Amino acid sequence: MSRAAFLGLSPLVLAASLSAQATGVPMDQAMHQGHDMSTMQMPAPVPAPGPVDPHAGHDMQGMEDMPMSEAQSAPASDTAAGQTGATGPSGTDREPGSAPPPPIASDRPADRFYDPAAMATAQAALLGEHGGMTFHKVLFNLAEYQARNGRDGYRWDASAWFGGDINRLAVKSEGEGSFGEPIDHGEVQALWSHAVDPYWNVQGGIRQDFGKGPDRTYAVLGIEGIAPYWFDLGASAYVSTKGDILARIEGDIDQRITQKLILQPRLEANFAAQDIPENGIGSGLSNVELGLRLRYEITREFAPYVGVSWDRKIGDTARMARSAGERASYASLVAGIRFWF
Template identity: 45%
Template sequence: MNRLAVALAPLILAVSAFNAHAQDPHAGHVMPATPAPTRPAPDPVVRPQTPAGPAAQDPHAGHVMPPAQIQPAADPHAGHQMPAQPATVDPHAGHDMSTMAPPAQPDPHAGHDMSTMTPAQVDPHAGHDMSTMSMGPPDVPTSADNRGRPPEDSLPAAALGGPTHAADLVFGVGAMAASRRTLVRENGDVRTTAIIIDRLEAGFGDDGETWLWDVQGWSGGDINRLWWKSEGEGDFDDGVEEAELQALYSRAVTPFWDVQAGVRQDFRPDGEDTTHLVLGLQGLAPYWWEIDAAAFLSTEGDLTARVEAEYDQRITQRLILQPRLEIDASASDIPELEIGSGLSSVEAGLRLRYEFRKEFAPYVGVEWSRAFGDTADYIEARGGEADETRFVVGLKAWF
C-alpha cells in the first residue's frame, strides 16, 4: 500500500499543477512589476461622459489558492510603449473625407420591413427600359407587318387595259349605257312636278268683298328646276284688278336655298301690261321660316322688290297656326301703278288651318294691310283707305 502511494504521488502532483495552471494562465510566471496607469491626454473635443460601470470582478474571487501560486494580475500590454489615446477614438480620424459625395436622399422606405417582398412588388417597373415608350395608342402589328407573307406582284398591264365597266363586254356598250342612265334617273336624278296652292281665299272688310290667289309650282330635279308663280286679286263686283305670272329657272345653291332668275308679266284690265326681269332667292331660313324674296326690273326702268315670309306653328298634328308677312318697296315713284318710292306697303296676317289631309287644308284668319308714303297718298286720292283689316277664309292645297 505504501509502495502504491509512493508510485502515484508524482501523478497527483502533476494533476494539481495542471489544474492550477488552468485557473490562472500566468501562474508560475515571473512578471515584472506593473507600472501605475497614466492619465490619458485630454481630448480637445469635449464629449459626453458616460457613467462608470461597476468595478471588474476578480475571476479568482472565492478560490482557495496556495500562497506560492497567488500572483498579482498581470497586464498583457505591460512593457509596451503605447501612445496616449483619447477617451473616445474617432473611427474616421486621419481619413481625408473632402472628396466624398454628399449623402444620398433619405430612403422613403426606411423603417419598412421589405424583407418578404419580391423585386416586382417593390418596383413594378424594375428592370424595364421605358426610355423609348410613347403615350400614343399601342402599335399593334397587322398581317402587313408579317415578314413571312409572300410578296405581292404589281397589277398586270392587261388589268387596266379593258373597258371601264366589265359588263360592257357581255351586254354591249349601248345596252349598259341605257341601263346606267335609268339607274341614275330612278335613284339620284328624279324628275318631279308639283303644284302648290298657297292661298285661295276670300276677304271681307270695309272696302267690300275681295278674293285672291297665290299659286306656284315646279318641274325638275333636286338641283335644276323650272319654277312658275302666279298671283292675282280682284273684287267680287268688279272682277280682276291685277294679275301676274312668273317663269323662272331655279338652281339649288345650298341644301335649303335656291337662286331664281327669269321674267314676270303683269296683266291689268286697263291694258297697262308690264314685263319685268326677275332675280330672287327662295328657301328655308333658320327657325323654319319660308322665305321668298325677289327684285323686279321693268322694261320702263322701274325697280321694285318684294319679300314674303311664312312660318307654320303646329298646335296639333292637324291644326296649324301660320303667321305671314309681306313687304313691298320701290326705288322710284310709279304714279300709274299707285306706287310711291321707298317702303310702299306691308301686309301681316294670321291664319289657322286644319289639315284633313296633307294635301287639303281649309283655313280662317285675319289680315292687316297698310300703305306708306306716296303710296298711301295715291290710294286716298282715289277714295280708298291706306289702312285696312280683313277677315279671310281660304284653302291651302297641293298636288
C-alpha cells in the same frame, strides 16, 4: 410514439442488436433480413432538363440550303418580318397604323362575272333613266274670301314647279280684287329655279303684271328657301321694260299646334326705287301685308283655314291711294282652302 408501441418494438430492436453483434452484420441490414425486396418498384429518376432550342416552332425550311455562315449572319429584323409582317420593303419597322389601306371594294359585284366595260355601259343607262327623274307640284297657299269693312274681296297666292332636284321650271301667281270690280292687281311669273344647296334656290325669269293701270313686264332675279327654324323666305328684285325697279320680301312659318291644327303667320313687303304714278306705286316701302291663318289639315293635301289679314299702303303709295279715293289700309276676316297636288 406511444409507450405501448415503444415497449412492443423494444424486443425486436434488442434482438436485431444481438444478432448484429454475433454475425458482424450492420444493424440496418439485420433489421431487413427476411424481407423480400425484389417485388418493390422504385420510381424512375427524372431526367435533367436539356438546353432550350431557340428555333423551336420556327419554319426553317427556307434556311435548309443556306450556308451556316449566312444563316448566322441573317438580320434579326428579317426573321421578325417573317413572324409578324411588321417590316416594310426596306427592312425597317413601320410605325403603327402606317400599313397601306386595303383595296377599295367594287360597287358592281357583277364585274367579277361579266365584262366590266359592259357593266359600266349598263350602269350609265340606268342612271340616265332614273337619275334624271322629274317631279311636279302645284300649291295654292292662299285661295280665300276676304270679308272687309266695305266691299268684300278675294285673294290668291299660288305656285307650281316641274323638274328635278337641281333645276326646275317654277311658275308663281298672286293677286287680289273686290267682287263686282276688275282685278286690283295680278301677276304671273315664269322662272328657272336652280338649287344652290339643299335648302336654297336661285331663280330668274320674267314677270307679267295685269289689273288696274297699264300692264308691265319685268325681268326677275331672286332667291327662296328655308331658313333655320323652318321659316319659308323669299326675296326678289324686278326691273321693268320701262326701267322701273321693284323689290319684294316675303315669309311665313307653319307653327304646328297639333298634328292637324297649324297656325301660319305671314309677312309680305313691297318696295320701289321710284314713283310709278300710273300704277299707283310710290318710292320706298310701298305696302305691307300681315296675316295670321289657322288651318285644319283634313289631309296633308287639303286644309281649310280661317284668319285675319291687314294690308297697309305706306308713304307716297298711301298718298296716291287717298288721292284716287281709295283707302290706305284695311283689315279683313278671311276664310279659304290651302291645297296642293
